[in-house]
Amino acid sequence: MKRLEVRAPAKINLYLDVLRKRADGYHNIKSLLLPLALYDQLVLEQGPGAIEVLTQNPTRFRGIPWPISMGSLENNLAGRAAHLLKTMTGYRRGARIFLKKNIPIAGGMGGGSADAAAVLVGLNRLWDTGLTQKELMAIGARLGCDIPALVHGGALEMNGRGERIRPLRLGRKRLWFLLINPGFGISTGDIYTRYTEDLTSPAPPARFASILRGLEEGSLELIAAGLFNALQKTVFQKYPLLKLMHKELAQLKAKGVLLSGTGPTLFALVSTRAQGYELAARVRAALGCPLWMRVIPAGAAAAEA
Template structure:
């Protein structure tokens, strides 16, 4: 079986405060995009994960491996699986590539092992693996609250162009949140204009309402990200924002041809540039 694990971007990310469990309470508007890893699942006697990316280990710490092991444990499944991951989503990029892989494994093994679990049951398992895994199971356009595990579908934003710019370095999400907590406090980002724009199909309003409370911390650690954001704006992107804890910065465009024109106009040495569409 082949399954695709799609990357996500954050159209909105508001940090509401710290939780007793050590996580942060967040309110996010998340969007799936067409850049994705391709996972091949084959029945086997044990769990085995292979990756075409030498920087990513395939052992028990891999989220795809952990997803298979958790599913095996809670269902009593005796069969194993060989998982081959063709990695297309960059690592440590703020695009939830590992979480997307875990979600794809849960979804795929539910079929391959004939488990018959509901979406709600899969999402509960996903939340135990990582905050972004439940969204990976839902996809599309959605609001995610709590620490990210409470997911509610929103009006779809389909076929819009996205230019993804990933610099050569990655960032540590825990480090970004620690710095966010140390910076002078600000009120959480306001998502109401973004939600209203989605509801009304207001493209210009949506592009103007993009917000990410973590930008300030990540840009403090890596000031060069501001130049990427400016370059996307100058190249003609309709709306520009950092995704998640970064460091990927994305530009929204009316459609894929417009995104390709924006990408062609960029001159960003050392950066990876991908063009995708919203799903």
């Protein structure tokens, strides 16, 4: 095999609680991650020796190009994942990685981590290195806290740094979300540095249980009742535009509005694709500014090669 196409799914956090800072500088978290049918697309090709990452068709934001400079291997997770896999397995050849971004960069939906997970899964197959999923997850953990979960795939509960995961059961009803991104990125590290516990009231345990039951039963009401993000107030404090957007969504009677991860992407629960498009039109009219918006269902069990 000389060429392989891989899809890297985005994710949202239906629940994210920050528990305490660890001795290693990271935070312990409790989170509920849900993959979406929104994908970055990667083409992996056998190469002579080096790892090369290229960009195809940069994502466009309402007609305005989003320039993507992949830079050196140290500056992009896809390249670092390939290099680390090569180093860990002793593989002698290289790879060219063509990446088309559809997930907003630094948008709180795990795009960079999803790309790294997809590279690990895809190159393991392309190079025939024979690593197990557990071994790929361990390599991913050296690159980012949520990469093991994205290598595993599916709806998951995450604990610790994110390395302790538990698969969750989803009902048969399809879940739809309106995603809204204002077109700028947010540094995850910066938000965790700014986070203080006094900004957020502790989440009642019943909230997490409500989401779990809602996912099993396909109940938007139960999911909406449990949504929680301990970082949301910290993000809103630095980026008041997002607080305004959240307020407008609430005034439009959107159901279950929450910031995903460290943002800036906000999401709202919708019953159907048509309802999502209707809400998107109302949001655009209310805010009167360019926004990246998509109506996307939950999907994708894992990176697909």
